[in-house]
Amino acid sequence: MRQAHGVGAVRAGDAAAGAGLPGDPLMLRAAHGLARTCALLLDGTYGSRVVLLVGSGGNGGDALHAGAALALRGARVDALLLTDRPHAGGLAALRAAGGRAGSDAAVLDDADLVIDGIVGIGGRGGLREDAARLVAHAEATAATLVAVDVPSGVDAGTGEVPGAAVHADVTVTFGALKPGLLVDPGAGCAGVVELVDLGPAFDAALGAPEVEALEAADVAALLPAPTAESDKYRRGVVGVAAGSDAYTGAAVLAVGGALRAGAGMVRYSGPDLPTALVRRRWPEAVVGEGRVQAHVVGPGLGTDDAGLVRLRRVLGDGLPAVVDADGLTLLAGEPPLGGPLVLTPHAGEAARLLGADRADVEARRLEHAQRAARAYDAVVLLKGSTTVVAAPDGRVRVNATGTPWLATAGSGDVLSGVVGALLGGGLDPFDAASAGAWLHGAAGRLASGDEDGTGLAGGPVVAEDLLDALPRVRRDLA
Ligand SMILES: NC(=O)C1=CN([C@@H]2O[C@H](COP(=O)(O)OP(=O)(O)OC[C@H]3O[C@@H](n4cnc5c(N)ncnc54)[C@H](OP(=O)(O)O)[C@@H]3O)[C@@H](O)[C@H]2O)[C@@H](O)CC1
Ligand SMILES: [K+]
Numbered sequence: 315m316r317q318a319h320g321v322g323a324v325r326a327g328d329a330a331a332g333a334g335l336p337g338d339p340l341m342l343r344a345a346h347g348l349a350r351t352c353a354l355l356l357d358g359t360y361g362s363r364v365v366l367l368v369g370s371g372g373n374g375g376d377a378l379h380a381g382a383a384l385a386l387r388g389a390r391v392d393a394l395l396l397t398d399r400p401h402a403g404g405l406a407a408l409r410a411a412g413g414r415a416g417s418d419a420a421v422l423d424d425a426d427l428v429i430d431g432i433v434g435i436g437g438r439g440g441l442r443e444d445a446a447r448l449v450a451h452a453e454a455t456a457a458t459l460v461a462v463d464v465p466s467g468v469d470a471g472t473g474e475v476p477g478a479a480v481h482a483d484v485t486v487t488f489g490a491l492k493p494g495l496l497v498d499p500g501a502g503c504a505g506v507v508e509l510v511d512l513g514p515a516f517d518a519a520l521g522a523p524e525v526e527a528l529e530a531a532d533v534a535a536l537l538p539a540p541t542a543e544s545d546k547y548r549r550g551v552v553g554v555a556a557g558s559d560a561y562t563g564a565a566v567l568a569v570g571g572a573l574r575a576g577a578g579m580v581r582y583s584g585p586d587l588p589t590a591l592v593r594r595r596w597p598e599a600v601v602g603e604g605r606v607q608a609h610v611v612g613p614g615l616g617t618d619d620a621g622l623v624r625l626r627r628v629l630g631d632g633l634p635a636v637v638d639a640d641g642l643t644l645l646a647g648e649p650p651l652g653g654p655l656v657l658t659p660h661a662g663e664a665a666r667l668l669g670a671d672r673a674d675v676e677a678r679r680l681e682h683a684q685r686a687a688r689a690y691d692a693v694v695l696l697k698g699s700t701t702v703v704a705a706p707d708g709r710v711r712v713n714a715t716g717t718p719w720l721a722t723a724g725s726g727d728v729l730s731g732v733v734g735a736l737l738g739g740g741l742d743p744f745d746a747a748s749a750g751a752w753l754h755g756a757a758g759r760l761a762s763g764d765e766d767g768t769g770l771a772g773g774p775v776v777a778e779d780l781l782d783a784l785p786r787v788r789r790d791l792a
Contacts, residue, residue, distance in 0.1 A: 315532050317523035318491040321435045321471045327489050330519035331512055338379075338403055340512060341372060344488040345379030345404075347510030348429070348462060351486050352384060355458050356427055360388030365425040365457070366408075367448055368415075369432040369466070370397035376462045376488075377431025378404025385411035392421040396432060396445055419448060425457040430480045432466035435492065440477015441467040449480050461485040464494055465503040471524075472680050473497030484508060489516045493525040496712045497680050498700045525680075525710045533752045534791040537576075538739040549578030550738030553606035554599075554731065555628045556613040557588030558621070564588075564614025564639070564727045566595050567777050571731020572610060573598065574784040575753060577738055581606055588614070608634045610734035612641020613727040626651070634737045634746075637692075638730040642667060645690070655692035656733055656747045658726065664696055680710065693743040695733070697726065701751045703744065711748040715755030718769035719762040724777030729754045732784070757783035 319327075333340050356362045366381045368374040378393060378401055385391040391413035393405070405415060422428065430452075432445050441449060445466065452459060459482050464470045467479025470492040485504040487495060489512035494500035511517075528536075540549055552572045557565025565588035572580045573596060580599045582592045592599055611628045615621040617640050625644050629635055629652030637645055638658045645651070646666050657667070661679075665672040667686050675682040676698070683696040683704035696702045701713040733750035741749065759765060761779035764772025 315529060316491060316496070316527040318493045318496050318525040319520050320493060320524040323520045323524070324435055324490055324492070326521070327512065327516040327519045331516035338375070340516075341375055342379060343512060344510055345376045346383065347488070348376055348380040348460070348486045349383035351484065351508050352380060352427055352429065352460055353387065355460065355484065356389070359384050362389045362426045363424055364389045364391045364427050364429065365421050365452070366391065366393040366429045367432050367445070367452065368393050368395050368397070368400050369445070370399050371433065371436045372401065373434030373436070373462050373466075374431045375401030375404040376434075377429045378408045380429060380462075381413050382407035382411040385413040392416065394419060394421065394448060396448070419451055422448075422451050422455055422457070425452070425455060428452045428455075428457045428459050429462060430459060430466050430482060431462045432480070434463035435470045437464070437466065437469065440475070441479060446478035449478065453481060458483050461504065463487050464492055465500070468494045468500035468503050470494040472678065473500030474678050475499045475503065479503050481505075486510060488512055490520055493680065496525055496527055496700065496714070497702060498698060499677070501700050501714070525712055527712050527714055528748055528752050530791060533749045536741060536745050536749045537736070537788070537791065538741070539792070544578070546578030549576065550608065550735060550740065551579045551581060551606045552577045552731075552734045552738040553581045553583065553603070553609045553628070554734065555583050555609065555611040555624050556615060556727065556730075557584045557592070558614055558616040559585055559587045560616065561614030562588040562591050563724055565592050567724045567727035567781070568610050568613045568731040568734075569596050569599050570781040571728035571784070572735040572738075573731075574781045575732040575735035575750070576788060577735035606633065606738065607740075608636070608734055608737035610636045610638070610730045612638040612644075613730055615640040615644070617643045629653075634743060636730050636734045636737060638726060639663070654743045655690065656695060656737065656743045657686065657690060657692050658695045658697065658730055658733065658747075659686070660697045660726070664694070684708070684710065693747045695747045695751060697729075701755070703748045703751060705744045709744060711744070713748065713751035713755055714767065715752050715759060717755070717758045717762050717764040717767050717772055719764055719772050719775050720755065720758035722775060722777060725758070725780065728777050728780045753784065753787055754780065756787045760787060
């Protein structure tokens, strides 16, 4: 499990580990880890050209100390000071190591590596204009850009990017991951994230994480494995109420998602046309209502009265349910309904649920996912380049297994089926949503050939490809 801690927790860790002690041992430890990563990226420091962007706080201090270490290993290091009060110990160390400090941005033009020490966890608001100008200059060069702790301009606690920000190739962060490195849009500015250990005293003071991200082993441990005694009922029967005469594909894909994610059985109910198509594509699905352990409702349902009647009937029995797409639009006007719910909105649907602006949801994803979870007393899975899963009790997980290629028609229908299968298999809504997002994202990567999730290496996927990839993802987990 990857865990991110908020700014308050990190400050507590700093205090417990002796921040501010004479000689700044904690900062030296951070700077040492930063310098080590930079040296690896430079593939030999001797004769290389390094530029430091230095703000007024501890973040600039880290950059200056790391610059000193690189200068001692033969790099030509120039610090560009954005303040007349730079970290005194760091500046003295840089000068003693032969580095230089100034304000002529021309040094950026032939830099091999730029270290962004403008601002870290003490940042407020977007980058100021002078800083934004330097960052744009640095990003226009061929230099590798390494952010110190967080990319400057990213809110460490939330991932919000209220203005200009650094887009780093690598972020070296200290002591703990920060939520802003896992939640978009901040996560998209961080590049590859490296964590420098600040020691056991720091770790012990951190407390509970604010944001978690499941890894493969966590998902494997959560998934219910069939045993010799499991029959289809114990593996979970999922009811799917999706699709309409206008939107038939949603029914086929949601049923497929549930089946391929391991449901013991799927019962499909819907109008004649989608029913005929479900029968043809999935002869193993049972048509008609009956006993189930969880529901999937909403994809392609339509938002007319007929859809509302179906939604109310499904949620009326109080069983766990995944509500997606048209189901969310219908739910937006409804009093709280039914049993434990997982809502799976994209940003536009979340905006509708909250009566908010889509652009605001996209800019402040963590806040809006948490607000929707509280407002609907439901687990909310907010889809996006990094999916945010929020529980009404405040817990948050993010999922980063996806690929930009997953943003394709029908992909969400498959996801709703996958989460439904996990709910039906007995996972609680928070685990079902976060493990479902992981499986769906991993299937997307496998299907597209996009191994690192950047979208650069992969190719297009269609929703059907996800259905083929899901069993392989589960097999690899086992
Ligand atoms: N604690 C420790 O021992 C350890 C801390 N460590 C390191 O210290 C960092 C935290 O240091 P910190 O608290 O000094 O804050 P930090 O982020 O450097 O800058 C705050 C200053 O920046 C400015 N500023 C604010 N917003 C801005 C903006 N939008 N655009 C431009 N400038 C802006 C503002 O100053 P102003 O210019 O207003 O005077 C503010 O005072 C942490 O992230 C880690 O890197 C590690 O060494 C491990 C040990
Ligand atoms: K920074």
